[in-house]
Amino acid sequence: MRRTGSALAWPALGKSLGVAAILAFALFPAYWMFSSAVDVDAAHRGATLIPTDLTLDHFVRVLDVGGFGQFMRNSAIVAVGTVLISAAVALLAAVAVARFAFTFRKAVLVLILIVQMVPLEALVIPLFLQAKNLQMLNSLLGLVIVYLAFSLPFAVWMLRGFVAAVPKEVEEAAYMDGASWGRMFWAVLLPLVAPGVVATSVFSFITAWNEFIFALTFLQDADKYTVAVGLQRFFGQNTADWGAVMAASSLITVPVVIFFVVVQRRLASGLTAGAVKG
């Protein structure tokens, strides 16, 4: 058995090594984050791969003294606000470009693609000044409005595919039954594209939850911080409370990782929608 298998053993061994390498490279930073978060002696663990003793102290410190619960609430408010508005607005636009033939339809599509490429990092100065004039700095609503610009073009682009995938006959059947366009939209189209709306919403949620540069620029008071900005709190001038930083990072990361794994397929296809032939 050994002898006959030796020819095959090498590729199998190569595969195992490859799998091990991918798993190690992909997961190690996340592992290091979580394990530092529960390590009693996080700041001095050095090269100790497995925590010497487990503790939840870092989490308690982060939530109690660090006020991280407030930051997570703020982030959740901003993210949910962004998701609700952008899903509603994007769905309407997606129906328009997927279901209607009208002049400038193609121009609108190209516009949406182009604005997706505008580096928002380059717009932080004018948006900051605009928000300042409108007294929107230091407000979560101001952030929600800005994040719409992040999520909307992509959401329209992605939902367009989902709407287009609904067979026209289904719509026509609704009309035959005497439904108005509005009724058809609510009772027929919306339920059918709901999975697409969910997938798109998850993406908007993640974008808003993770966003850093605008949160950093707009928010001034600690009680308004979102998680991405709030993390900076655990850094001193030259030192960092690594146990706390990693515990807080874990709290930020877990919801995102769960969402991501749930929508993974749609996400990859959505990002390159229109580019990859299926």
Added chain:
Amino acid sequence: MTTSTARVAPIVPRGPAPDARRRRAARRRAVRPWVLLAPTLAVLAVLLLWPLVRVVDLSFQDFGLRELVSGEANYIGWENYAAILGDSYLWTVVLPNTVGFAACCVVLTVGLGTLVALFLNILGTFWKTVCSTAIMVAWAVPAVTGTYVWIWLFDPLNGLVASVLAGLGIIEPGTVNWYTDRLGFYAIATLNVVHHGFPFVAITVLAGLLTVPKELYEAATMDGAGAWRRFWQITAPMLKPVFAVVTILSTIWDFKVFTQIYLMPGGNGGNAEVFNLGVWSYIQSFAQGKYGMGSAIAVLLTGILLVITVVYMRTLFREEDL
């Protein structure tokens, strides 16, 4: 909404003035897409196009803290651009940082992502699922927290890497600080960005690989082509559009990296040696209060990305009609 608009082609027109009714219905049909699009277009105009105009406008002004308070405009022509382009700092530090870093990240991200995709493609279903879920986790870790983990791993005093190297006797503990060195700084940033970026390439290329007909490989194998030749003669040409898209998207993303640089020690203003265009623009504006100068740098960055975007659009539209 009335039901009459939607009902399709009544064969026998009934009721008064069917023509007028039909015309009204047609008009409503013509207006409806624009009604549906209106909120999106309004948001894009206010939040993207207007700021874009504004940033160009600002780049021609001397806009400092005084103007921030008074709101007055103080146009100075091309002076900001002259100052930036005439500054050797741009040519010796910022531009090499931006371009070199982006080039390294793109090559490594696309290379590693493709390798992983090719490898996943030969695995069985179970291990393929396990591995793709693992790289999804790498993708999902937010840029902010991911950056902090890398900073922690490379912490000069107690970090994993320093401890391992000290344990091996390669470095003296506490004497090496990678973050103060430009090359060391960017090596860590590259590792961070590649780790965060390769899953997208791997998943996309893997999806593309599934569309290549198996017969092509079988025929090539019969002709005696090795794995290397099969890749360059079948996979690469077949997946050209996929590679074009992931490369250009990665290029756009890696040119404007901000968070991963800004959060690293020295990146938020402490060490001017490590700025890239995005960070330089931000520091000029929000740390130095020179919003006009910062805007000019932002316009420069946008211009570079615009060129890349045009290339992207052309690649995309050659592939599929809208």
